[in-house]
Amino acid sequence: MLRHVIEHLTCPYGEPSLALDGASLRCPAGHRFDVARQGYVSLLRGRSPAAADTPAMVAARVEVVAGGHLEPLRAALIEAVEGTTDSAGCRRAAGADPGSGTGERPGLVVEVGAGPGHHLAAVLEATGAEAGLALDSSKAACRRAARAHPRLGAVLADAWQPLPIRDAAADLVMVVFAPRHLDEVLRILAPRARLVVAAPEPDHLGVLVERLGLLRVDAGKPDALDRVLAGRADPVARRVVRWTRHLNHAEVTTVVGMGPSAHHLDVGVVAERIAGLPEPVEVGFAVTVSTLRRR
Numbered sequence: 001m002l003r004h005v006i007e008h009l010t011c012p013y014g015e016p017s018l019a020l021d022g023a024s025l026r027c028p029a030g031h032r033f034d035v036a037r038q039g040y041v042s043l044l045r046g047r048s049p050a051a052a053d054t055p056a057m058v059a060a061r062v063e064v065v066a067g068g069h070l071e072p073l074r075a076a077l078i079e080a081v082e083g084t085t086d087s088a089g090c091r092r093a094a095g096a097d098p099g100s101g102t103g104e105r106p107g108l109v110v111e112v113g114a115g116p117g118h119h120l121a122a123v124l125e126a127t128g129a130e131a132g133l134a135l136d137s138s139k140a141a142c143r144r145a146a147r148a149h150p151r152l153g154a155v156l157a158d159a160w161q162p163l164p165i166r167d168a169a170a171d172l173v174m175v176v177f178a179p180r181h182l183d184e185v186l187r188i189l190a191p192r193a194r195l196v197v198a199a200p201e202p203d204h205l206g207v208l209v210e211r212l213g214l215l216r217v218d219a220g221k222p223d224a225l226d227r228v229l230a231g232r233a234d235p236v237a238r239r240v241v242r243w244t245r246h247l248n249h250a251e252v253t254t255v256v257g258m259g260p261s262a263h264h265l266d267v268g269v270v271a272e273r274i275a276g277l278p279e280p281v282e283v284g285f286a287v288t289v290s291t292l293r294r295r
């Protein structure tokens with residue numbers, strides 16, 4: 001629900017706060033942002049970026065998640081964030097659930113490029129965090145994310161622009177296979193709070209990249225992440241997660257359909273190449289999950 005995250009949002013035109021006013025959010029200077037029927041708010045300055053995920057890409061991602069194909073990634077993300085409740089960046093929750101142990105849990109968890117919100121929902125559930133904020137530049141993704149979890153609010157925003165979030169608001173930020181603006185990510189992180197970044201390894205979906213001519217996703221080397229953040233955030237943990245799935249051709253089609261290649265490849269050509277694959281085909285997934293702590 002949007003109301004869980006409003007206190008952390010800022011006006012994209014610069015004012016430091018937004019308040020709910022009827023069916024919209026309003027800043028002190030009078031800018032008004034309508035809350036969509038589906039429960040998300042657009043804080044874009046202008047139109048959605050051209051590279052935003054299409055409804056078909058988002059639907060494909062939902063299907064891939066439902067098929068359990070990303071389960072090891074989900075587990076690795078939860079493992080990476082579970083130490084979060086020990087970090088000094090966490091606030092003591094006012095009304096911690098009975099039986100939740102120490103009563104410490106993260107306040108706000110932000111996912112930049114959250115897609116339909118499934119990773120963020122899983123992390124909210126695992127950590128008991130007070131609220132989750134899903135940012136994505138795709139309307140289709142925000143519509144899904146807005147109902148992915150009861151404590152999750154979805155905001156349409158461009159991850160390459162200043163993020164419409166207050167300084168140091170987040171106890172945890174996640175970036176999973178999404179373009180990232182690291183200066184902005186650090187700005188919204190509380191001191192000592194964690195950043196979890198998942199990025200594909202060069203051999204991620206190797207057989208599909210080779211046989212179908214998919215784009216190789218260059219998410220940047222993990223060492224480069226450390227270098228860019230040197231002096232501002234310290235590496236805490238890094239793990240490469242590898243798993244394989246035996247996919248039939250329909251499943252291959254959805255895996256291809258959720259990725260960036262869906263923007264670039266001719267559907268007919270891809271279908272022809274998929275038909276030429278063995279069935280089932282063994283597909284290797286490979287993702288690095290890096291955890292860093294802001295200074």
Ligand SMILES: [Zn+2]
Nearest residue numbers: 011015027031
């Ligand atoms: Zn404003």
